[in-house]
Amino acid sequence: MTTGKLLKLVLDNARRHRREFVLSGFGIVVGVAAFVFFLALSMGVRNKVLEVFPLERVEVIAPTAGMAGVDLTRRMDESTVEQIRNQKVVDVASIIPRMTIDFPVSLSGYFEGNRMALEFIGDGVDPAYVREDDIGEMFKDWEADDTPLLDCQLPKFSCDGLYYCERSDMKCHHRVPVVVSRNLIEVYNKNYAKSHGLPVIGEMEQFIVQRGGLSKMRLYFDLGQSVVDMNQKNLKAEPKRVEGVLLGISERAIPLGATIPIGYVQRWNREYVGEKSATAYSSIIVELKRKEDVAPFGKWLIDVPNLRLEDSLGERFASIITIITLIFIVIALVIVTISAINIAHSFFMQVSERRKEIGLLRSIGGTQNNIRMLFVGEAALLGFLAGLVGVALGVAIAMVGDWAFVNHTADFAFKPKTLFDFQLWIPLCGLGVAVLFGVIGGALPARKAAKMQPAEALRQ
Amino acid sequence: MPPEASETVISVRDVHKSYGKGQATTAVLRGVSLEIKQGEIVALIGQSGSGKSTLLNIIGSLDTWDKGSVEVMGIDFSKARESELAAMRNEKVGFVFQSFNLLEHLTCIENVILPASFTSIKENDAREQGMEALRRVGLGELAHRPPGELSGGQKQRVAIARALYNKPQLLLCDEPTGNLDSETGENVIEFFGELNREDGVTLLIVTHEERLSKFAQRVVHIRDGIIQSDETGVSGESKTNSDSVGEEKVS
Numbered sequence: 001m002t003t004g005k006l007l008k009l010v011l012d013n014a015r016r017h018r019r020e021f022v023l024s025g026f027g028i029v030v031g032v033a034a035f036v037f038f039l040a041l042s043m044g045v046r047n048k049v050l051e052v053f054p055l056e057r058v059e060v061i062a063p064t065a066g067m068a069g070v071d072l073t074r075r076m077d078e079s080t081v082e083q084i085r086n087q088k089v090v091d092v093a094s095i096i097p098r099m100t101i102d103f104p105v106s107l108s109g110y111f112e113g114n115r116m117a118l119e120f121i122g123d124g125v126d127p128a129y130v131r132e133d134d135i136g137e138m139f140k141d142w143e144a145d146d147t148p149l150l151d152c153q154l155p156k157f158s159c160d161g162l163y164y165c166e167r168s169d170m171k172c173h174h175r176v177p178v179v180v181s182r183n184l185i186e187v188y189n190k191n192y193a194k195s196h197g198l199p200v201i202g203e204m205e206q207f208i209v210q211r212g213g214l215s216k217m218r219l220y221f222d223l224g225q226s227v228v229d230m231n232q233k234n235l236k237a238e239p240k241r242v243e244g245v246l247l248g249i250s251e252r253a254i255p256l257g258a259t260i261p262i263g264y265v266q267r268w269n270r271e272y273v274g275e276k277s278a279t280a281y282s283s284i285i286v287e288l289k290r291k292e293d294v295a296p297f298g299k300w301l302i303d304v305p306n307l308r309l310e311d312s313l314g315e316r317f318a319s320i321i322t323i324i325t326l327i328f329i330v331i332a333l334v335i336v337t338i339s340a341i342n343i344a345h346s347f348f349m350q351v352s353e354r355r356k357e358i359g360l361l362r363s364i365g366g367t368q369n370n371i372r373m374l375f376v377g378e379a380a381l382l383g384f385l386a387g388l389v390g391v392a393l394g395v396a397i398a399m400v401g402d403w404a405f406v407n408h409t410a411d412f413a414f415k416p417k418t419l420f421d422f423q424l425w426i427p428l429c430g431l432g433v434a435v436l437f438g439v440i441g442g443a444l445p446a447r448k449a450a451k452m453q454p455a456e457a458l459r460q
Numbered sequence: 461m462p463p464e465a466s467e468t469v470i471s472v473r474d475v476h477k478s479y480g481k482g483q484a485t486t487a488v489l490r491g492v493s494l495e496i497k498q499g500e501i502v503a504l505i506g507q508s509g510s511g512k513s514t515l516l517n518i519i520g521s522l523d524t525w526d527k528g529s530v531e532v533m534g535i536d537f538s539k540a541r542e543s544e545l546a547a548m549r550n551e552k553v554g555f556v557f558q559s560f561n562l563l564e565h566l567t568c569i570e571n572v573i574l575p576a577s578f579t580s581i582k583e584n585d586a587r588e589q590g591m592e593a594l595r596r597v598g599l600g601e602l603a604h605r606p607p608g609e610l611s612g613g614q615k616q617r618v619a620i621a622r623a624l625y626n627k628p629q630l631l632l633c634d635e636p637t638g639n640l641d642s643e644t645g646e647n648v649i650e651f652f653g654e655l656n657r658e659d660g661v662t663l664l665i666v667t668h669e670e671r672l673s674k675f676a677q678r679v680v681h682i683r684d685g686i687i688q689s690d691e692t693g694v695s696g697e698s699k700t701n702s703d704s705v706g707e708e709k710v711s
């Protein structure tokens with residue numbers, strides 16, 4: 001029997017048994033719809049999470065360690081960076097050492113006519129890594145060398161451009177360049193701006209132009225002063241105010257804070273805390289070339305004393321999502337399995353009803369295998385059609401869900417435009433599952449039909 | 461009628477068959493031997509339950525048996541593979557049943573070419589061949605009607621066209637006129653005679669009907685699974701009247 005002829009017989013029978021088809025295929029439709037829906041949902045959410053917390057970006061830290069009151073915490077410095085650079089286990093795209101400010105700093109500025117002050121959460125990185133187009137050469141340590149500074153212009157203690165007058169030495173210093181992460185802007189827009197009646201920041205560049213350029217993006221660092229803790233203990237220098245300028249958004253900025261060139265942090269730490277603080281990195285961000293490299297890199301790191309990977313949020317979220325997805329897939333598969341049993345039941349009835357037909361087909365030259373393939377084919381077709389409807393239903397529900405989600409839930413930080421990601425493999429898998437379970441359901445009845453004794457089947 | 465020298469089409473030797481096990485065993489065939497040569501028309505008669513259909517089905521490779529040997533058109537059933545037997549049923553043997561066994565969801569022509577489902581012949585060629593068979597039974601005009609719209613006699617002719625589709629050498633018929641009135645039955649019988657004369661088709665016909673058994677050149681009488689008489693050239697009436705006529709409407 002050729003495939004074409006089998007298909008013709010199968011289609012004829014499907015047309016004849018439309019009603020049974022619809023009834024027994026219903027479960028597959030529901031199961032596959034659920035299967036496709038949840039897979040696309042979890043892929044969508046997972047993508048969003050990994051966009052915010054990329055997996056291939058890992059953070060190496062030195063956990064606090066101590067024994068008998070002796071601090072054994074490893075200090076990470078240039079040699080640690082070298083050690084990571086020289087390992088042969090994985091290819092690294094970049095190694096970015098970061099240094100936090102080890103004493104209190106408060107950050108303030110005027111925004112929409114209000115003075116706003118908050119505890120500075122931030123760190124310093126090597127400016128070489130901050131190279132976004134709109135930031136360019138501005139993000140650097142302006143006082144790294146001994147270039148002579150201009151004197152302040154009297155009587156107004158003014159300086160040109162992005163320079164400010166430092167009263168203690170009456171010199172014009174460049175404002176400390178500051179970059180923030182896109183995430184911080186997102187959180188500000190969604191969780192802060194609206195509730196405080198402040199403008200939402202769309203495109204950062206545009207926003208800066210609208211406000212009157214970089215000269216208006218002025219910030220104040222109050223070194224040695226805290227908004228939260230008023231009693232400052234044994235700092236080595238007196239509190240001092242330094243001016244900064246918010247340049248824009250950088251990939252390399254700390255996720256929920258601000259980042260400045262590491263040279264400033266080193267000088268400030270030296271001045272307020274001491275030399276030790278000025279040479280130890282707080283963490284080293286390692287960007288790997290591929291996601292798959294995370295595990296081998298982590299393994300390599302285990303053998304390096306006193307260093308470990310900071311738990312990646314992305315990884316943690318991703319595994320939670322995977323678990324939830326698996327639960328839903330199991331539920332979908334249970335539905336489909338029940339449906340397969342249903343199909344088996346319906347097909348067993350069909351086999352009894354079509355006993356004489358089976359006998360006839362055998363009498364005109366059908367083999368056992370032909371009969372089996374006929375019923376398996378019908379079950380596969382049933383699965384396929386139900387799968388198509390199921391996939392369509394899943395996509396439709398997802399579209400409705402997306403619409404409701406986008407239009408009828410409150411805006412929040414990182415709110416995606418769509419919750420779903422229908423990669424091609426998802427509907428294909430859905431169809432595959434549908435056909436597979438259709439065939440599983442049809443297998444035993446098909447076997448029964450094939451094993452039927454033709455004479456018995458033809459009996460009145 | 462073909463000459464004596466023609467070759468053997470059916471050869472059944474000492475075939476036994478029973479149903480059930482142990483105490484409940486019922487023997488249906490108890491050592492049946494039968495030889496049928498090419499071109500013969502053989503009527504198989506006997507009481508209801510005597511094993512006629514069982515024997516016919518065994519000869520058609522539709523049923524199993526317990527003991528003895530069956531050889532049809534040179535194929536030894538005990539040695540043949542399933543696919544070989546299926547091919548034999550497809551190409552060399554035609555079946556005609558009392559209840560027609562037409563598929564109601566197909567048209568007449570589609571029913572007739574159903575055997576082509578198991579071969580690789582092209583759909584169009586099959587239809588042409590099928591139309592030929594339908595015209596042969598005089599139903600060319602009804603080709604595209606569903607069998608549900610046909611009379612009993614017409615249905616049986618469609619079923620015969622299906623049996624003839626592959627131009628078989630052997631036609632196995634189980635009470636082919638059992639569901640037909642006497643006139644349409646007569647037509648079918650005449651048609652069988654024509655097939656035998658023109659195409660040399662061998663016919664084995666299970667029947668209750670006197671007319672049909674008279675028409676056969678050879679009448680085999682089976683009783684309780686044993687062949688009681690096998691008479692050539694004599695009409696079966698003298699021997700079997702009482703049995704067959706009395707049971708006519710039972711099955």
Ligand SMILES: Nc1ncnc2c1ncn2[C@@H]1O[C@H](COP(=O)(O)OP(=O)(O)OP(=O)(O)O)[C@@H](O)[C@H]1O
Pocket residue numbers: 456479480486488506507508509510511512513514515710711
């Ligand atoms: N599957 C079965 N299980 C048990 N007994 C069976 C089975 N099939 C047939 N028989 C018995 O075998 C015997 C012969 O049956 P068969 O159909 O060959 O008779 P028949 O001569 O064709 O009768 P009829 O003229 O009524 O068609 C009957 O007694 C029947 O009851």
Ligand SMILES: [Mg+2]
Pocket residue numbers: 512513514634711
């Ligand atoms: Mg019978």
